[in-house]
Amino acid sequence: MSDGGMVTARRSALVPHAVLIAGLALVLFPVYVAFVAASDTLPDILAAPMSLVPGRHFFANTLEALAAGTVKTSGQPVWSMLLNSTAMALAIAVGKIAISLPSAYAVVFFRFPLRKLCFWAIFVTLMLPVEVRIMPTYKIAADLKLINSYAGLALPLIASATATLLFRQFFLTIPDELVEAAKIDGAGPWRFLVDTVIPLSKTNIAALFVILFIYGWNQYLWPLLVTDSPGMTTIVIGMRQMIGNGDAQTEWHLIMATALLAILPPTLVVVLMQRWFVKGLVESEK
Amino acid sequence: MERRVVFAGWLCPAVLLLPQMAVTLVFFFWPAGQAVVQSFRRGDAFGLATRFAGIENFTQLFADPNYLASFGVTALFSLSVAVLALAPGLLLAVMADRVVRGAALYKTVLLIPYAIAPAIAGVLWMFLFNPAIGVLAAGLNRAGLDWNYLLDGPQAMLLVILAAAWKQISYNFLFFLAGLQAIPPSLIEASAIDGASPRRRFWTIVFPLLAPTSFFLLVVNIVYAFFDTFGVIHNVTQGGPGQATEILVYKVWYDGVVGLDLGGSAAQSVVLMAIVVALTGIQFRFIERRVHYA
Numbered sequence: 001m002s003d004g005g006m007v008t009a010r011r012s013a014l015v016p017h018a019v020l021i022a023g024l025a026l027v028l029f030p031v032y033v034a035f036v037a038a039s040d041t042l043p044d045i046l047a048a049p050m051s052l053v054p055g056r057h058f059f060a061n062t063l064e065a066l067a068a069g070t071v072k073t074s075g076q077p078v079w080s081m082l083l084n085s086t087a088m089a090l091a092i093a094v095g096k097i098a099i100s101l102p103s104a105y106a107v108v109f110f111r112f113p114l115r116k117l118c119f120w121a122i123f124v125t126l127m128l129p130v131e132v133r134i135m136p137t138y139k140i141a142a143d144l145k146l147i148n149s150y151a152g153l154a155l156p157l158i159a160s161a162t163a164t165l166l167f168r169q170f171f172l173t174i175p176d177e178l179v180e181a182a183k184i185d186g187a188g189p190w191r192f193l194v195d196t197v198i199p200l201s202k203t204n205i206a207a208l209f210v211i212l213f214i215y216g217w218n219q220y221l222w223p224l225l226v227t228d229s230p231g232m233t234t235i236v237i238g239m240r241q242m243i244g245n246g247d248a249q250t251e252w253h254l255i256m257a258t259a260l261l262a263i264l265p266p267t268l269v270v271v272l273m274q275r276w277f278v279k280g281l282v283e284s285e286k
Numbered sequence: 287m288e289r290r291v292v293f294a295g296w297l298c299p300a301v302l303l304l305p306q307m308a309v310t311l312v313f314f315f316w317p318a319g320q321a322v323v324q325s326f327r328r329g330d331a332f333g334l335a336t337r338f339a340g341i342e343n344f345t346q347l348f349a350d351p352n353y354l355a356s357f358g359v360t361a362l363f364s365l366s367v368a369v370l371a372l373a374p375g376l377l378l379a380v381m382a383d384r385v386v387r388g389a390a391l392y393k394t395v396l397l398i399p400y401a402i403a404p405a406i407a408g409v410l411w412m413f414l415f416n417p418a419i420g421v422l423a424a425g426l427n428r429a430g431l432d433w434n435y436l437l438d439g440p441q442a443m444l445l446v447i448l449a450a451a452w453k454q455i456s457y458n459f460l461f462f463l464a465g466l467q468a469i470p471p472s473l474i475e476a477s478a479i480d481g482a483s484p485r486r487r488f489w490t491i492v493f494p495l496l497a498p499t500s501f502f503l504l505v506v507n508i509v510y511a512f513f514d515t516f517g518v519i520h521n522v523t524q525g526g527p528g529q530a531t532e533i534l535v536y537k538v539w540y541d542g543v544v545g546l547d548l549g550g551s552a553a554q555s556v557v558l559m560a561i562v563v564a565l566t567g568i569q570f571r572f573i574e575r576r577v578h579y580a
Contacts, residue, residue: 016381020392023378023455027398030410030452033421037413049424103306106299109292118303125314126566131513131535132558135542135551136320137313144312159313164306176291189293218403220517221539236403240521243409256413259406266401271394278397281457282464 031263037256038062045252061257070242070251070258078258081235084150085217086265088234091154092216093209096163101201104167105193109179122161130156130222138225152226153234157219163208166280170204171197207280210273217266235262318559324552336549343553352529353537353554360533363447364511370451371507372500375458380488382459383466393463400456404449405517411449412522435523439530442523446531449522450515458503465499466492505569509562534558 037045039058044050069076106112107119130137137156146152174197182192198205223234233241239262242255270277328339347353382392399407414422417434426433435441469492477487516535519525525532525540532540538558542551 013385016384017388019377019381020385020388020396023374023381024392024395026374026452027395027455030407030414031398033414034410045419048419049421050419052421099306099309102302106302108289110295110299111292112296112299115299118307121315122306122310125310128314128318128559128562129509129513131516132538132555132562133314133317133321134539135548135555136317136324139320140312140317155309156313156317159309172289176289179289179291179293183291189295189298192293214401218405220403220405220520221535224520225543236405236517239406239409243521252413252419255409259409262406263402266403267398270397270401274394274397278460278464281460 031260034256034259037252038260040253042251042253057253058257061253062261065254065257065261069238070254076230076233076238076241078235078238078261080231081233081238081258082261082265084232085234085236085262087150088153088219088223089213089216089266091150092157092219093212095154095158096160096212097205097208099158100161100163101167101198101205102193104164104171105197107164108168108171109189109192122164125159125161126165134221134225137222141226146226148227148229148232153219153223153232154216156226157216157222163212166204166208167201170201174200203276204280206273206276210269210277211280213269214266321552321555321559324548325556327552328549339549343549344557347550347553347557352532355529356532356534356537359443359529359531360512363443363450363515363531363533364508366447367450367454367511367515368504368507370447371454372458372503375455375503376462376496376500378455378459379462379466380492382463396459397456399453400460402453403517404453404515405521407453408446408449408518408521411445411452415445437527439527442527442531446515446518446522450511450518453518454507454510458507461499461503462496465496469495502569505565509565512558512561512565534561 033052035058036052036054037050038061040050040055041057044055065078066082067077067079069078069081103118103122107115141147141152141156144152146155178196179192182196187195218236219234220236223237224240227233227237235258239255239258242258243250324336325343326339326341327336328342329336378392378396382389382396385392402410412420414420415426415433415435417423417427417436423433432438433441435445473491473495474487477491482490512533513535515533516539519531519533519536520539523531525536534554535558538551538554541547541554545551
């Protein structure tokens with residue numbers, strides 16, 4: 001290729017890099033400013049406009065938020081909110097996988113009366129997110145004494161078909177020969193599930209786990225309704241309480257430290273499990 | 287699609303299905319049914335009893351100028367969020383598809399907003415645009431703009447749109463990138479040999495091939511803006527100033543939980559259900575087998 005060609009090739013890589021760097025800036029700027037605020041004292045922030053150079057109080061602020069929360073959350077410490085969020089996210093991720101994998105297995109590997117009806121009953125849940133049925137769902141949770149409990153936080157959010165559909169799709173691709181071989185070996189449906197299907201589903205389980213963990217961790221409307229005791233506050237709801245009505249007493253340095261603490265666990269999960277997560281996300285939507 | 291080889295028996299599948307069916311019946315069908323029943327009933331003044339009210343809740347709802355305004359607000363909000371989240375997502379995906387060096391780093395960082403709760407995204411953007419202490423608000427004020435989203439409706443709308451769209455860019459980026467990588471390189475090469483410029487190649491080959499992905503994402507983004515953005519609104523504007531940012535899902539919550547108008551809130555729930563069913567229907571009609579992730 002001539003020199004001219006090389007120059008165009010190099011110049012054509014310049015534009016993508018410039019655009020992508022602008023994209024990174026767009027993504028990182030709000031998080032960076034939160035980090036700067038979390039490293040300042042409150043007067044530093046209130047002396048508007050605040051400096052964009054980080055201060056020296058990042059660890060002090062983070063520890064204070066973790067240990068003592070803020071005045072507006074009546075000293076409810078952020079560590080307990082983190083614990084609640086972790087419990088809720090894990091309960092949703094594990095719970096949804098635990099009920100979806102068996103039901104997808106039943107629908108795919110058996111023929112029984114009402115099979116189609118069961119499948120459609122699960123499938124139709126995709127249509128109505130919990131947000132559109134909040135009041136009656138709240139009433140049921142109250143009747144079942146689930147207010148302010150982890151079960152109350154998780155169960156209504158588990159009632160959805162996404163995981164079932166993903167498993168069903170995957171199970172349909174398992175070769176018939178494997179099932180026949182298992183039958184010849186005298187393996188029943190339980191043995192086949194435990195010895196063959198679950199090991200084959202590892203990647204799918206990992207992918208779903210990431211998606212559901214993020215989904216659970218980031219819930220807002222349902223936890224807002226179903227918990228009202230300070231001991232059950234999740235970190236996303238706790239942030240709301242810390243802000244209150246945004247008056248002069250707002251402890252922005254602690255709020256932003258809390259925001260970073262709220263962002264960190266799901267970000268780590270996404271970044272560290274990126275490969276499974278991307279595969280799972282793109283496939284679960286097909 | 288069905289399997290040829292299956293196991294016999296019905297007890298085993300019944301046991302396997304039981305947990306999910308139980309959760310679905312108790313926490314999905316029962317409440318959804320209750321919402322429909324409630325929407326046709328009204329409470330008395332003391333909240334002690336309810337009576338059948340026919341479509342009274344619905345006629346009242348659609349005669350309420352606040353509710354109709356909320357429809358307009360929701361339409362503007364969700365379309366703006368969709369466009370503002372799709373366009374950068376597509377642009378960044380096209381660019382990420384072209385680079386080799388640093389591709390992994392770009393991808394990883396661009397994924398971060400996906401992990402951030404809409405409610406937290408709202409707080410981050412609210413902090414940037416806080417009229418008293420926000421870094422970007424200070425810039426706007428210095429530029430001579432009278433920035434105060436707490437008092438100015440359109441400014442409040444702009445802020446919640448930005449926060450909600452920012453969070454969704456990752457998702458769109460990911461799907462566009464997957465769509466781009468599924469396009470056979472031979473198609474692009476053939477057109478390059480024919481002398482088409484990169485811009486022309488994009489608009490005549492790549493973009494049409496991305497159409498199903500784009501349409502799918504458009505619906506997903508609108509559904510996201512309808513339902514998952516409650517946290518953004520609740521944190522940043524509480525629907526205000528006035529009702530400038532009161533989207534439908536916020537109003538369902540407000541009228542039900544704060545206003546304790548159960549019949550009216552249930553009627554709103556039913557309207558929202560109809561909207562999701564319609565959106566999902568459109569999605570299935572045009573691109574089979576691609577469903578909303580709830």
